Amino acid sequence: MSDELIVTYVENICVMTINRPQARNAVNGATARAIAEAVDALDERDDLSVGVITGAGGTFCAGMDLRGFLDGDRPSIEGRGFAGLVEQPPRKPLIAAVEGYALAGGCEIAIASDLVVAAETAKFGLPEVKRGLVPTGGGALKLHRQLPYHVAMELLFTGDWLTADRALQYGFVNRVVPEGAALDAALELARTIAGNGPLALEAIKRIVRESQDWSAAEGVRTQREIADPVFRSADAREGAKAFTERRAPVWTRR
Known part of the structure; x- marks a missing residue:
């Protein structure tokens, strides 16, 4: 460096x-x-x-x-x-x-x-x-x-x-x-x-940064393509589980 x-x-x-x-x-x-x-x-x-x-x-x-x-x-x-x-x-x-x-x-x-x-x-x-x-x-x-x-x-x-x-x-x-x-x-x-979900953070940034060039129809489709893997992730399940257990989530980026 x-x-x-x-x-x-x-x-x-x-x-x-x-x-x-x-x-x-x-x-x-x-x-x-x-x-x-x-x-x-x-x-x-x-x-x-x-x-x-x-x-x-x-x-x-x-x-x-x-x-x-x-x-x-x-x-x-x-x-x-x-x-x-x-x-x-x-x-x-x-x-x-x-x-x-x-x-x-x-x-x-x-x-x-x-x-x-x-x-x-x-x-x-x-x-x-x-x-x-x-x-x-x-x-x-x-x-x-x-x-x-x-x-x-x-x-x-x-x-x-x-x-x-x-x-x-x-x-x-x-x-x-x-x-x-x-x-x-x-x-x-x-x-x-x-402290928030790292996969969610990256997906949100990508959607916000790239969406200015999307048409309305393309936006719905492309947002889903970016966000769906986050919803299927272990981190998404961990976030829900941590909420129900009243504790801080432990993210794994998976």
């Missing part, structure tokens, strides 16, 4: 910390490859249920490392996009814990996440237009689905910031917490999620 990313494990939660504070955690090629490796491990390991991504030193991520870009170092991976993540997020739930700036590609990491916990001083933005660039890591494609259309277009056209409080107002973030508390709050949320 690269020094640009610190990976730690808290119970069944994988915490990925971008560790380039001297560059405001701007992502270079090594960081992107490390994130992709950590995401693969999150999906492959049965003992992990939720991922949390954050940044070291009070900043989430300032986007692409422009110095590296000028030297030919690309912070993207074919088929996975910026930071090895935005085009192919993990199958398991991912929470962004945001302190400070989440700009450009950093904002697009938040867009690619399933939930966002932000410090009250956090700022989100897609300033690519100010540099004559286009936010192709999900900003132009997805922001208008996560914010009201006119709000999204203002941010895309002006490159201005969205404060944490305003982001909460629009439903772009799930929690706003005091400065310095984003990771702890994200872990609290992750623990709640991680």
Whole structure:
């Protein structure tokens, strides 16, 4: 694993910390490859249920490392996009814990996440237009689905910031917490999620993420194809049994 990313494990939660504070955690090629490796491990390991991504030193991520870009170092991976993540997020739930700036590609990491916990001083933005660039890591494609259309277009056209409080107002973030508390709050949320059925979590995420491209008839059929194996699983029986026995379920992912 690269020094640009610190990976730690808290119970069944994988915490990925971008560790380039001297560059405001701007992502270079090594960081992107490390994130992709950590995401693969999150999906492959049965003992992990939720991922949390954050940044070291009070900043989430300032986007692409422009110095590296000028030297030919690309912070993207074919088929996975910026930071090895935005085009192919993990199958398991991912929470962004945001302190400070989440700009450009950093904002697009938040867009690619399933939930966002932000410090009250956090700022989100897609300033690519100010540099004559286009936010192709999900900003132009997805922001208008996560914010009201006119709000999204203002941010895309002006490159201005969205404060944490305003982001909460629009439903772009799930929690706003005091400065310095984003990771702890994200872990609290992750623990709640991680206590639920892992097969169900993955199925729900897949349905939500993929269904925007389904027709009505296709949606009914494809949702059933994804969900039926979960209903037939040992975990589904364990969930029902644990409820009747008034105890916490013991998931096996089978």
